[in-house]
Amino acid sequence: MRKAEVYYENRAAGVLAEDDEGYRFKYHEEYLNLPEARAVSLTLPLQEEEYFSMKLFPFFDGLIPEGWLLSIAERNWKLDSRDRMGLLLACCKDCIGAVSVRPGNEQ
Numbered sequence: 126m127r128k129a130e131v132y133y134e135n136r137a138a139g140v141l142a143e144d145d146e147g148y149r150f151k152y153h154e155e156y157l158n159l160p161e162a163r164a165v166s167l168t169l170p171l172q173e174e175e176y177f178s179m180k181l182f183p184f185f186d187g188l189i190p191e192g193w194l195l196s197i198a199e200r201n202w203k204l205d206s207r208d209r210m211g212l213l214l215a216c217c218k219d220c221i222g223a224v225s226v227r228p229g230n231e232q
Contacts, residue, residue: 126230137155138165143181149176151174157171198216213226
C-alpha cells in the first residue's frame with residue numbers, strides 16, 4: 126500500500142492511499158474540526174467518511190504534470206506514465222495552488 130499526505134495551504138488535510146482495490150482519500154479528523162477547514166477539491170467535499178475510487182481521483186490526477194514536464198519527470202526519476210500514484214508522489218510536493226501531496230508512510 127502506498128500512501129500520500131495531502132496538504133491544504135501547508136496544513137495536513139488528509140491521506141490518499143493506493144491498494145490492490147483502488148484509491149482511498151480520507152480527511153483527518155483534526156482538520157475537519159478546524160473552523161477554517163476547506164475541501165481540497167469541489168469533487169471531494171469535507172466529510173468524515175472515506176472516499177473510494179477504482180482509479181486515481183480526477184482532482185489528484187490533474188495535479189500531475191503533462192507534456193514536456195512529464196517527460197522530464199519520467200526520464201529523470203525513471204517513472205512509468207501509467208503509474209499515476211508514483212507520478213503524484215514524485216511530482217506534486219510543491220504544486221501551484223493550495224494543495225500539495227507528499228509521500229506518507231507505506232505499509
